[in-house]
Amino acid sequence: MKTKLFTVIFTLAFLTLCFCACSQETPVTPDNSPSGLSLECTMSDEELGTYSYRPQITETMPVIHITTSDSDTSFATMYTREDKLSDSIEYVDAEIAVTDCEEDHLLTGAEAEVKVRGNYTLEYSKKPLRIKFSEKQNLLGLHNGEKYKNWVLLADWKDLSMSNNTTAFYLGKTILGSDGYYCTDFRNVEVYINGSYWGVYLLAEQQEVKDGRMSVPEVEDGYTGTDIGYMFEFDGYYIEERDMPNGSGDPTFEVNYVGQGGSSLQPGYTVKSDINDDSQLSFIQFFTENAYKMAYEAVNFDKHSAFNVSYTDIEPITGTSVKDTVSRFIDLQSLVDIYILNEICCDPDIAWSSFYMSLDMTEKGSKKLIFEAPWDFDSAFGIKYNYTNTVGMFAATTDNPWLRVFANEPWFIEMVKEKWCKLKQADVLETALSLIEEQQTVYEDYYRRNFSKWSERVDYGNHELTDEVNSFKSQGEASDHLSVWLRKRFEYLDERWG
Known part of the structure; x- marks a missing residue:
């Protein structure tokens, strides 16, 4: 099979961790790259084809x-x-x-x-x-x-460009979709x-467990075993779901992070898949809390543990690396992919909500946390106050526990750089920019009509957004801002990972 070769030479620098994000004026970035490492990313035509997704943009909008x-x-x-x-x-x-x-x-x-x-x-x-x-x-x-x-x-x-979600979803379809x-x-x-x-x-x-949408099977009506598929959200609104009248909200649970990065992290999760018994809710809480605990302790204290055979407790293990330990209960490629997506988009919401996971505990399931179904990017791409910079690591320093826990692990950064190399070889980054421009050009009259109907959005702006963004009077101005911001973000990340 014909093979295309694209070589990435890793930087020799070894940079130290600091607490910075896209909001900071003079950021310093964590990188911890393996010194002197040179890797090749090689994709066959078949693998290159997994990056071929393109959205439908037609002259006539349906x-x-x-x-x-x-x-x-x-x-x-x-x-x-x-x-x-x-x-x-x-x-x-x-x-x-x-x-x-x-x-x-x-x-x-x-x-x-x-x-x-x-x-x-x-x-x-x-x-x-x-x-x-x-x-x-x-x-x-x-x-x-x-x-x-x-x-x-x-x-x-909120997003005057009306392109934040389309851009993030295109990137999600290619970054995550290429890995299934x-x-x-x-x-x-x-x-x-x-x-x-x-x-x-x-x-x-719809964000739901249905065949072809999420990576887990639906639970059968009345089945009360814990060996089922779960879909759940890291969700700061969990208290509202919990307190809905007459038990009408989705099931929720909390994770205790005390001693594992601090108690300031948002603790709540909302279950989005069907569950039939309290034991199923207790199980997903147990699995999630202990998966994070074991990951954190492996990274920070070189303390290694794993779930026992029955998934009722955790037990110490020896003779293993951090990567091998956490790969027992976390699908690492999915975490790498969602991490890259969120480093690109700089979405403030990921420290609060709209961050989805799945777990398949059925007989044929992976029994690992999978990070997928990215959602809700209307505050992303530098339009919100305090989150405007194109430089600095964002997901690595945000208060999302799952995105920051491995951000300075050399093996994790190596996986990130390997994936970044493939995205460049497949022209995903340039395609994202061209799609923004294509939407702006092809749909210009449609956007104009939308904001004629909803002129108050243009006239009054949005209190969460920057003065510059609120000064825009057309979709075209906002779209141009998105293109400039995103190109600068790509350039910065390529300095780190390219």
Whole structure:
């Protein structure tokens, strides 16, 4: 098989750890690169093909029509975050049609339920939506044409470029997807509700355990064993889920980090997959807490442990390296991939929420934590106050326990650099930049119409964003800012990893 060779010469420097992030003015970066190491990254044509994902960008933007049974549009405007906390947001019956697209993606009269979704995004005038079909449907060929009941429409309100999520999802589809991990597919659409124009949205997949979406199987109804698949989120909103009325929130648990990096780390997790018994919730709490404990102790104290055969306790082990120890219970390539993605995007939310993991404890499962399903990048790419710099290591120094625990391990940095080399060989970084420009050019009129409908976003800005970003008056200005910022970020990371 024809082979393409791309050689990376690692830097000779050995840099020390400091506490810096993309928010700092004069950052110093952790690197701990193996001194004098020279590695080659070699990809066959077959492996190179795993980086071939491209989003669909067409001259005519597809249209999703939502027609409610009562012809009332208030379901898309009336609810706020307070309504979510009181569990009072309701689905409305609707029919879904898809037009202005390829003939094989047209859809007419599909029965569904629709509601608004999100957390703080519910406070915005233009709210994200969730579609739940009565029967499985595919929308616009996403996910290789697979059919699912649940889909989401992201409003992209905060981000004036309307390209943060598309850029992050493209990078996620290539960085994680090339190694077999899940990231949502996506496509820009226009939305009409009961015949009224509602703006440009980003069609994406629901974050859920369904065949082809997450890497774990669904649990059978009524099954109470702990040998199942789990999907869960590092989630600062877990208290709100826990306190939802009538037990309507998702199950939650806490991890105790005291003595393992400090008690200031966000402790909460929300389980997003189905569980049928409290023992299953107790198990995923036990596994997660001890996986982090064992990883932290191996890195910081050279203390090595592993789960026993029955996964009911941990026991000491000897004669092993840190990498070999943690690879027993963490899928390291998935962590490398999600780490690279978050170093690129500099998303402040990763220290708080929208950070997903899965675990397959079934007979054929890996029984390792997998990091996948990246989500929610509307505050990323340098647009938020205190998170603007393109230089300095971000994920390595953030208060996300999983991203920082291995950030200065030489073997981990070696894995990062090997993956970075492949991303460059596959032109992923340059493609990300070209896609931003392509969206801006092809969809210029569509974006203009969106902000004519939602002019308050342009007129008043957003209190979380920088003055510079709030000064932009068009999608084009914001998109140009994203392109400049991202190119500088790529250049900085290439100095560290290239």
